[in-house]
Amino acid sequence: MHVAIYIPLLIPALAALAARPLAARLRPVAATWLLTLSALALAAASSAVLGMLALSALLRIPFVAGVGHLSDPVISRGDAVSLPVAVIAGGLLAAVAVTASRAVWRRAGAIGAAYRRARTLPGAGEIVVTEDAAADAYTIPGWPCRIVITHGMLSALAGEERGVLLSHERAHARNAHYLFTSAARLAAAANPLLGPVAGEVGFAVERWADEHAAAEAGDRKLTARAIARAALAASAAPPDRDPAIAALGLITEHEQGQPGPRQAGRRRGRPGPVPRRVAALLAPPPGRSLLLLVAAAALVIVSGASAAEAARNFHQLIELAQTSRG
Amino acid sequence: MAMRDDAREAEAVVGNADSGEPGRRGSGELEAEVLAALQRADAALTPGEVKDLIGGDLAYTTVVTILSRLHAKGVLARHKAGRAFRYAPVSDQPGLAARRMARVLDEENDRAAVLARFVSSLSESDEDLLRRMLADSSLADPDLGG
Numbered sequence: 001m002h003v004a005i006y007i008p009l010l011i012p013a014l015a016a017l018a019a020r021p022l023a024a025r026l027r028p029v030a031a032t033w034l035l036t037l038s039a040l041a042l043a044a045a046s047s048a049v050l051g052m053l054a055l056s057a058l059l060r061i062p063f064v065a066g067v068g069h070l071s072d073p074v075i076s077r078g079d080a081v082s083l084p085v086a087v088i089a090g091g092l093l094a095a096v097a098v099t100a101s102r103a104v105w106r107r108a109g110a111i112g113a114a115y116r117r118a119r120t121l122p123g124a125g126e127i128v129v130t131e132d133a134a135a136d137a138y139t140i141p142g143w144p145c146r147i148v149i150t151h152g153m154l155s156a157l158a159g160e161e162r163g164v165l166l167s168h169e170r171a172h173a174r175n176a177h178y179l180f181t182s183a184a185r186l187a188a189a190a191n192p193l194l195g196p197v198a199g200e201v202g203f204a205v206e207r208w209a210d211e212h213a214a215a216e217a218g219d220r221k222l223t224a225r226a227i228a229r230a231a232l233a234a235s236a237a238p239p240d241r242d243p244a245i246a247a248l249g250l251i252t253e254h255e256q257g258q259p260g261p262r263q264a265g266r267r268r269g270r271p272g273p274v275p276r277r278v279a280a281l282l283a284p285p286p287g288r289s290l291l292l293l294v295a296a297a298a299l300v301i302v303s304g305a306s307a308a309e310a311a312r313n314f315h316q317l318i319e320l321a322q323t324s325r326g
Numbered sequence: 327m328a329m330r331d332d333a334r335e336a337e338a339v340v341g342n343a344d345s346g347e348p349g350r351r352g353s354g355e356l357e358a359e360v361l362a363a364l365q366r367a368d369a370a371l372t373p374g375e376v377k378d379l380i381g382g383d384l385a386y387t388t389v390v391t392i393l394s395r396l397h398a399k400g401v402l403a404r405h406k407a408g409r410a411f412r413y414a415p416v417s418d419q420p421g422l423a424a425r426r427m428a429r430v431l432d433e434e435n436d437r438a439a440v441l442a443r444f445v446s447s448l449s450e451s452d453e454d455l456l457r458r459m460l461a462d463s464s465l466a467d468p469d470l471g472g
Contacts, residue, residue, distance in 0.1 A: 107440075114440045120362045137444040153444070165444055172442035182440065205442070228456045231445040235453055272452040274445055278459055 005052065005310035008045035011303040012193035015042055019200040022296060024276070027286050028207035030293060035204055036180045038300045039187035039197045045307040046191045047100075050093040052314050057086030059318075071324035096190050103189030107182045111141055114178075118142025126173070127166070129154065135233035137165055145173035156233030161226035164213045168227075171212035177205040203273050210277050211285065224281035231274045356384070360392050361401060361415065370405065370412035 015038060023031045058064050060083065065071075118140045121128050132150035140146045147169045154162060171177075184201035188194040214223040271279075280286075363379040364371060371379070377389045393413050396402040404411040448456065 110440050117358055120358050122365070139442040141440050141442075168444060169442065177442055178440045209442075225460065227445060228460050231448055232453065232456055232460075234445050235448045238447070271455055272446070272449055274448055275452050275455045275459070278456065282459070 004306045005049055005313075007306035008042070008049045008303045008310075011299055012042045012046060012191050012197075014299060015039070016193055016196040018296065018299070019197040022292060023200040023204045023207070024280070025286060026289055026292060028204050028211050030289075032177075032180050032201060032204040032208055034293060034296055035197055035201045036184050038296065039184045039194050039201065041300050042197075042303055043187035043190040043194055045303045046193075047093070047096055048307050049310060050089045050096060052310055053086050053089030054093045056314070057083060057090055059321075060086075065321075068318070068322070070318065070321040100186065100190040103186050107185065111178065111182065114141045115143060118144070118146040121146050121148070126170075134237045135230065137169060137230070139169045139172040141176070141178040145176075147173060152237050153230060153233065156237075157226060157229060160217070160219075160222055161229060164217055164223050164226035165230060167213035167216040168209040171209035172205065175205075175208065177208070180205055203276070206273060206277055207280060210281060214281060214285075220281045220285070224278045227274065227281070228278050356388070356392050357396055357401075360389070361396060364402065364413060364415050367414075370403075370407075370414035372407070372410040372412055374410070376413070 019035060023035065026034065059068065059070060119142060121140070126144060127147045127149060130148060130150050133152045134150055135152040135156050137147070137149045137153045140148065147166070149165070149169075153165070157165060181198070181202050184194075184198035188198035210223060210227065213226075214220045217223055359380055360376060363376055367375075367379065373386060373390045373393055376393065377384055377386055380389075393402060393404070393411070397404050397413065401416060402413045403416050404413045406412075
């Protein structure tokens with residue numbers, strides 16, 4: 001098989017490197033869509049390649065070749081994949097199947113539970129204000145989504161800043177951001193190299209909500225200030241929650257397999273998501289970056305094309321083996 | 327009125343689960359359903375009464391387990407009445423109940439993964455950085471973008 005078959009396995013590593021700069025430079029809406037769809041496409045391509053590699057090992061087994069009416073010599077000659085590589089691919093594919101289905105199962109369960117929770121929250125309005133002195137605010141996915149804000153958070157913010165908080169959470173609710181983050185997380189479960197991409201999807205939806213709030217308020221500095229003050233208030237009066245779930249809004253360290261708060265795993269001196277969001281709001285709004293979009297899309301297309309080309313070769317090989325046998 | 331609707335929905339959830347095992351649902355969901363049922367009731371209830379309220383597919387022992395777990399979490403108060411405990415929400419105030427429910431939700435990491443938080447937690451250097459930004463909001467660290 002042509003060496004191009006390995007390209008889809010390598011591109012996710014490139015995507016992991018590119019994700020953070022892309023999330024920082026693209027418009028948040030574009031970044032969210034691009035990163036989410038790329039993660040899904042790259043995960044699909046790499047899984048397909050693993051499948052083909054594993055299948056090529058399976059066809060070496062005389063019994064399987066016999067069942068498929070394939071010619072042994074043609075299979076062995078035409079196949080550049082060494083047996084150990086194929087066996088490793090088979091093992092990886094099995095692991096992908098297990099982790100991806102577990103991720104789907106768990107995430108679907110979590111979303112279902114959140115829907116039920118959103119319904120059973122007291123009151124009929126979209127917003128639920130709790131008496132908690134800790135500063136916290138979040139959106140629970142549901143139909144409709146519910147927004148929970150603590151008394152501590154409200155009292156930490158000035159009137160206009162509360163408006164920013166509400167527009168931000170409403171943007172999460174209206175645009176079903178949990179679907180983007182869940183899809184990206186699923187892709188990362190199928191290919192762990194895509195973990196950083198999924199993390200940046202979490203960041204991109206926060207930026208999306210921030211930019212929405214800034215546009216509604218008509219004041220980027222006010223929005224930046226509201227976020228900074230809310231974060232400092234939450235830091236001073238931390239919500240009673242497992243620190244592991246606090247990272248990047250939607251992404252848990254638990255899922256990323258790292259114990260403890262995100263800060264522990266963060267590269268030293270690298271600013272966390274909140275200062276990045278504030279800085280982005282203090283800078284001018286990101287413009288259209290068509291070039292970046294095209295470059296990123298090209299990467300995904302190369303990956304998909306390589307997988308398709310490999311599939312075509314593989315198919316031809318099998319046909320050849322069948323005719324030789326006949 | 328809203329409370330009544332909530333409780334009815336909680337019942338519907340239990341009813342839907344007839345075909346599946348109750349164990350399939352997370353303990354947090356069951357806790358929320360039990361709490362919703364207790365909030366609807368005016369009086370403190372025994373586990374048997376709670377079981378009747380939320381529908382048929384839960385074992386009595388499961389209800390007892392959920393009630394004592396919620397009690398341990400401070401969501402429910404209980405007092406001895408005859409041979410059984412009677413349980414009631416610690417406060418009828420919607421806010422308090424919501425907070426406690428959110429906390430129950432938070433206890434399950436997978437559940438919490440779908441919450442969209444306004445702000446994530448800060449490291450010490452993040453805090454310093456934010457304070458500096460607030461002090462001079464025109465300050466933007468050029469490194470932040472990358």
